[in-house]
Amino acid sequence: MNTFRRIALLLTLLLAVLPAHAQTTRKKTTRKKAVATKVAKKKPTAKGKKKAPPAEDPSPADTGDVASPQPMVFGEPDAPSAPSDTPKAPESRPSLATPTQAPPPASTEPVKPEGRPSLAHSPVAPSAATGPVALFSVPRTPGAAEAAVRLETELRNHLQRGGDVPFVDLGQAFPPSEPLPLTKADALFEEGRGAYDNLDPEMAEARFREAVAAYEKAPGDLRPQRLSETYLFLGASRMLNGDTAGAKESFLRSVVADASTRPDKALFGQDVQKAFDDARAEVAAQPAGTLVVDSLPAGAQVRVRGEDVGVTPLKGVSVAPGRHPVVVSLPGHTSYAQFAEVKPAGSAQVKATLEPGPGLSAIREAAVRAGSKAAFDSETLPPETAAIADRLDARYLVLAAVSQDKKGRFGAELQVWDVRTQARLRGVEIDLSGKERDESPAATAEKVRGFINGSMAPRVAESTGSGESLLKRPWFWAVVGGVAAVTAGAVYVVTQDNGRPFNPVSGGVGF
Known part of the structure; x- marks a missing residue:
């Protein structure tokens, strides 16, 4: 009996020791596999591939341990082992999942929006005229010829002051x-x-x-x-x-x-x-004398003894006493020349009336027809206007027609044609008495400048301070692409520019 008891105690001891030994050996083997798995993950990182860690197999064949005949409930190490192995796998995943391509688009895209606002908010200046301008003032009624010449000179002077309205070079057109x-x-x-x-x-x-x-x-x-x-x-x-x-x-x-x-x-x-x-x-x-030179039209070049001394009207030119040859010339006109006798400390005056030459005379005759009431009321480009622009190689033609009423007062009507786009500024009234500032030659020149430089744009009807609609006031209508609009003191008529060059009128008018 004693021997049997001893054998039973040994068996019981063996049964108690063997499962604990198997659990300890198995835990050590699992930890070694986790280290091996971590090293294996470094290789996919270099290649840029993401590979899931191998699953842990609890079978005895993987560990080489002896299978336990009953559940392994002995020992506490199993509880902490699970959380210790799990965090190691997520630690390597964030480094692989972080994108590295995002910064390049962020550095290139913001550059474009920075340039656009500066262009949108910067002020846009009116575009300059893209073609030369020809200006003629013609009489519409008898007795208005001299007033027409003066008005042409005054309008030209006002437009030339800004330096943004290029005029036709008559010296090149009529050498x-x-x-x-x-x-x-x-x-x-x-x-x-x-x-x-x-x-x-x-x-x-x-x-x-x-x-x-x-x-x-x-x-x-x-x-x-x-x-x-x-x-x-x-x-x-x-x-x-x-x-x-x-x-x-x-x-x-x-x-x-x-x-x-x-x-x-x-x-x-x-x-x-x-x-x-x-x-x-x-x-x-001897004390020097003075020479005063005037011309009609004004703006003519003056030469004394072959030297240029200025343009008309010219006052106070100092010259030596004696007879001096004076020549007054203007492109397109016949030159005027005479000898002027100047006394010591005295003054001599030269008044020159410059007549148009043959070429300019034909142009002015056509301008008279283009400045008629019928031509101003025409809805299409008159052939005389087209022929003048073609002869002078002008894009814009400014025409002022001067009339005299029964009381002897002078007034004028002005139109501007853009022969390239068929646009027209019309209905501009000019007061030559000096009473109406809004209709003075200076104010008219600003309207012409705005039309030529493109800064004059039609406006929609708006109400005045008194509540009266501008549509009921004596302002003028404009038609732009079939839509009615209002401009101050003038009619602005525009048709579409197809981008084609101007086709001059070849028949009916010749120079």
Whole structure:
């Protein structure tokens, strides 16, 4: 019995020890597999692939342990082992799941919106005119010709002050003619020169007088240097003939004609050189006079002794006493030339009326027809207007028609055509009495400037402070793409610009 009891106690002890030993061995093996799994996860991280950790297999075959015949309820280590293994797997997952491509789009996209607001909020200046402008003021009634010329000059001056309205270059459209060769005068000069060299002072004096008369008949074509040289030889010939007073007069005129003239020592003796120097000193000692030049139309170039001195109206030009050739010229017009006699400390006045040349005359005749009431009331581009723009290579044509009522008061109506887009500014009234500031030439010029530069846009009807609708006031209508709108004091008519070049009118009007 004692032996049997001892064997039973040993078996019971073995049964109690073996499960605990198996559980301890199994726990150690599981921990080793977790470390191996963690190392294996580093390889997919390098390749950029995400792989789930291998599942833990509790079978005895995986651990190499002996299977327990009953549930392993012995020991507390199983409880903490589960949470200790679970957090290790999530620690590696966030590093793999974090995206790294997001920053590049964030650095490139914000750049574009920063530039757009600055363009949207920046002020936009009115666009400048894209083509030259031609301006004509014509009389619509008898007796309004002079008023039309003055109005054209005034409108041109107002529009040119801003520097943003380019005008047609009439000098290029109508280039000035070349100076006529003074063949007869040059021939007389050469004959007098030959007689002087042959010691025939009487013949030389006669030929030089004739040459002076021939040169002074054409003040617009003569060369001041040649006239001064002719007077010099005339004075020298008179000295040889014993006419000292006549020689002094000739030398004075030579100095006035060209102050840079000097006697050639190889041609003239000491007496001529001394008399000429005395004449120069006398001219320099005299008080200067003034020259006043005016023209119709104004804005003409003024040349005195071949030098440009300004544009008309010109006042207070200081000149030496004597006779001066004055030339007044304006593109497209016939030049005006005359000799002006200026006294010491005195004043001389030149008034030039410039007549249009043949080419400009034909243009103005067409402008008169284009400024008629029928042409202003036309809903389409009149052929005369198209022909003028084509001849002058102008995009905008400004036409002002001046009329005189029964009481003798002058007024004008103005229209502006954009021949490229067929847009028109119409219904602009001009008051030439100076009473209405809103209808003055200066205010009219601003309306024209706004139309040409594109800053004038039609406005919808709005109410005034008194509650009266602008539609009931004497304002004018505009049609833009078939929609009615209101503009202040003018009608703005626009049609669509198809982008095609202007097709000039080839028939009916020619220049």
